[in-house]
Amino acid sequence: MFFVFFLSAWMSSLIGAGAGAQGNPEAAKLANPVAATPESVAAGAQVYQRYCRSCHGVNATGGSGSDISPPAPDLTGTTWKRGSSDGEIFFVIKNGVPPELNMEPWGDRITDTNIWNVVNYLRSLAKKK
Numbered sequence: 001m002f003f004v005f006f007l008s009a010w011m012s013s014l015i016g017a018g019a020g021a022q023g024n025p026e027a028a029k030l031a032n033p034v035a036a037t038p039e040s041v042a043a044g045a046q047v048y049q050r051y052c053r054s055c056h057g058v059n060a061t062g063g064s065g066s067d068i069s070p071p072a073p074d075l076t077g078t079t080w081k082r083g084s085s086d087g088e089i090f091f092v093i094k095n096g097v098p099p100e101l102n103m104e105p106w107g108d109r110i111t112d113t114n115i116w117n118v119v120n121y122l123r124s125l126a127k128k129k
Helices: 001-021 038-051 084-094 110-128
Strands: none
Touching: 038 110, 084 110
């Protein structure tokens, strides 16, 4: 059932990407099962620094891009191009952004719990603005 949900949501993002749609209504229904405790935020910061900072910057304020990929977006805001709910952010980190996959999928390298920790960390950055 979980796989069917994600396959459906991924297919929706493929269709929506071509039409310029923003967000993912199916992923938006996902509730964050990890409480945003100081421990979760700290764990998310560690995972972010290991896997995300090379593209999104040390402080998550965006990256410069390169000849082969566009600049990575600022992740410290409250509104995101691919959806701003915890579930949508989780979905993008886990599955990437097709079809170009400039944001590659991380679900094969980062556990679901640690992806949720990253979501909590990014939310903590938005609150500091």
